[in-house]
Amino acid sequence: MSSEQWKKRCVDEWGLQDAPLPDSVDWKSVYESKPFSRNLLKNSSPYGLTKDGPPPEADLPEEPDRGPPRFVPEGDFSGWTTRSEVLPYDSSGIPEGAVICQLPQASWFTMEQVVDLKAVGLWEELLDGFQPEIVIQDWYEESQLHKFIYQLHVRLLGADNTTVIAEHTVNPTEDLSIYSHNWKGVSHVFSGYGPGVRYVHFLHRLKNQFLNGFWNTMFTGSSVMINPNK
Template identity: 25%
Template sequence: MSFGKLFSVPLEILEEIFLNLPPHQVVRNCRLVCHQWKEVADSESLWRERCRREGYCPHDASKMPKDWRLFLFLCRKRRNLLKNPRGEDEMKNWQILENGGDKWQAEGIHVPHPNETVQKNFVTSYGMCRKSQLINLEAEGYNPSFMDLFQPDIKISDWYAPRWDCGSEYEICVELLNQRKKPIQKFAPETVYFEQWNDQKWNQMTYVFQNYGPGVRYIRFIHGGKDTQFWAGWYGIHVTDSCVEICHI
């Protein structure tokens, strides 16, 4: 029996077999066996069905992915690249840039957060407090060629809230950096100020980097603030649930 006949099976059966294998094996091994296997392994129908079975679907039904295989792998890999975003491990994983007043502190939240799983936050004091994390994209599984070719959306978000009885300010700066850690693109909105006797509600800052060009290798996330009345203790801005995600295209 020839090699071609040995591996010749109906396409629908071959597709079902591939749907029950780990997707990385389909890409790395199965598609190399023969022309027929490669055709099925590269087919749109295979990866579209895989996405359906795993529950991955575009938020906007009018905008279908151009590459369902890429869509699947990005969805599977998607996660918060920031470590300890809520202060559950105190200040672990954060680099303190400024530690004014009575310094940064991690404590329980004062008012309920929209996400009920968030129970801790970072709190600033009466001197400027800033902290940062540097994300190495290659170490997180996003290699340089992938970033340069596809330039997937990079979504950042941050939750911040004042104390009701004290004025405060909040600031954030997120930079996309090249191999030398020089900025390629930056998000740095104006400082947000809160007056004393405010409603103390949680606010979300969000931004999506798009079409940023080749060369992005790192992401630097910086945020912080202080109280504006110089009260001893921790009456400054509260921050929590910070997030940096590589999103599907």
């Protein structure tokens, strides 16, 4: 197929009639990359779960775990850069003089990815002039571990992979007065963000806790999608 034929396939399949369509673009590569019809994040569900079913209930250990605290959850985190941040013990609310046998120790588990928008099939004229919507979505478990169990920080970066052109942060507070063990959705749409965007940096943190066993907050369905419309 000629380049013009590949371009027509892209326009017809994704509705790009109003977008800039320069001849300098390798339209065969764009079509094969399919940047408008797939999640650009890798390994969006490391726990093998989906939001279509409730999160699994935690298994209570038959005997308390007396071993050293654990702060990294089990899962296939390929495609993610991960790190764990152990938090100080929280002794607030404990009466003075009370005998403390053991306190829960919490940690943040951070997972992040960077999406190279040109590498996945987008082109500069589209990103700078047309500025298609960049749609972010994520789902996290209501683990009831703490009133703060989830954080999301997404940044649109320039060509140097450092300059921040736009960003969005979520840091919700959980209502612990009612038990609810479901998935909670988080979403945001970047639009009209200005020229120069070349990367999407996706970072979220979920809280874990160790007390006679390891308890973590899971996530699923993380996504970065490009809407071919403004």
